[in-house]
Amino acid sequence: MTLSCAAGRGLSAVRQALSERRSGLRANDFPGCELDTWIGRVDGVEDIRFDPGLAEYDCRNNRLAMIGLEHDDFTTAAAELVKRHGRERVACVIGTSTAGIGTTEAAYRDLGEAEHFDPAYLLPRVHTPHTSAAFVARVLGLGGPVITISTACSSSAKVFATAARLIDSGLADAAVVGGVDSLCLSVLYGFHSLELVSDQPCRPFDRARRGLSLGEAAGFAIVEKSPRQSLGRLMGWGESSDAHHMASPHPEGAGAGAAMAGALERAGLQPGAIGYINCHGTATPLNDRVEAMAIRSIFPDPPPAASTKGWTGHTLGAAGIAEAVFSLLALNDGELPAGLNLEAPESEWADFILLEPLQRRIDAVLSNSFGFGGSNCALIFGREGA
């Protein structure tokens, strides 16, 4: 697996940021955006250059995907996967919400009177939600099912469930899964219009939290039935819908609770078996409260829990994979992060939201991802052989 985000490019940089408790957030310096906020921007995306053969995919999202693929020997691991199973048997399932919309925005900014894009922007493979799944499959030479999951901020958690089903049903033997989301004006001004963005670095689960910080990330993992080596086992997942509102969570967190309960049931685990929860924890006043309620509704005695968005910002369509990676690191390293910028938790969750990192060996970890449209996904990863 691999992750590139504001906290670092590649797992060793991410691990170092985790242990040093160093946030990747910075004062907003995104070109063309004047908003007073903090962002989790990945360095060097602008410097990536594509070979002519990939020019039809050139956009910020796919440059970020390329950065992601270049770390932790991921392309080598994918090539070995293709060698073992054959290219037609390896699926590619990628979550995204922004996809290439940043380039669509630029095309509109440069629009002449004629109402036609400048020829430089006539890139049909960029201006579609499917751009990054197609790009990753192309770069890695994957010929199994190529599917984009785009359910806002749950997108790249759901990729694990889709991959597991494709493999179980015989439509593929293995899968590359991941998520790629990039900063763009749509999300910066969009979340601002909803008054969900903080003017300070986000403070998940703090009493003084004032909203989210937006970020970008690319992360990838390999899902395989009998791998040579394993970072963890996908034990269960739960997918549910709020049936409530497009942009606000269900007031009692019913959908979030159903996703966690579904994941536990599929894993065949009691709540007490979960050693750590990586919360969705966006740091908006309502989201954190509802998530804590939902956790308590499923876990009578909640395990230690935290949000890692203080390192990355909310990476939206990449949040699921980013936090799956953080969860797998916790499982493998026995280091359970506490959230950044958290000084005073609300009394409702002071008993289980971590204030200090914990060193503890755990056997199972749960990761929550909740999105617009009331789309919820919870994943449980377990230690292999536990």
Added chain:
Amino acid sequence: MKIDIDVLGAGICAPGLPDWEALLDILAGKGLNEDRKPPRSALLSPRERRRAPAAVKLSFAAAEQACAMAELAPADPVAVFSSGMGDLQITDYMCRTLAEQPDLLSPTRFHNSVHNAASGYWSIGSGATGDVTAVSGWKDSAAAGLLEALSRIQYEPTTILLVIYDDVACGPMRDLWPAEYPFGAALVLARPGQRSAMARLEARIDGGEDHHPEMPEVLEARIMDNPAARILPLLGQISGRLPGPVTIGSEQGPGLQFREREK
């Protein structure tokens, strides 16, 4: 590798193809039905109908027909919405506003700009609290949706509502997505033998390219026009008026070949 499925319901929504009956008429040699309007959404109030994003109107019209034909409450099935481009009218609004006056961006239009807006409103409108998901495969979204649906049916006993839709672009995006006609279709799919089925099919992985017996020219034209309409031959096969086999392909991944199952 073979996946057996029963088809319990189907729906369609496109200009001249307002409902399943209209499709049957065309397959029987009649012309497009330009007079009839798509059935009114029962899930949206009159006010919601007026305000609903285009992607919602298009997808709901097909999805509600399919559920009605399957005699299924819309809240019950797991729903898979597949679209190559999502809501192109909102894309045009978002990008135009961001280019001109970003501070005036509408919060409602922003949260409706997510690719899962149609599926999210489906959950809200129907009360579905199970999984409602949104996928894309660009021009191969029919195949992407079918792969997601078939893997779910094979994985565990479940009833799936599969909705495939794509709108026409407005503004400069027309150069990139030149479709002249919107298209929406929906299928209710399940494992064999659970309920009365309108068609019993088996699906296999196939080489990749679309393949089907010749259909009336108006339908072939829609397939050429809007990639979502590549599902049309499968609808024809399900109706019993187009003999199989039918293959729905993908550029990068496998195609799916459908045959009628031996009874």
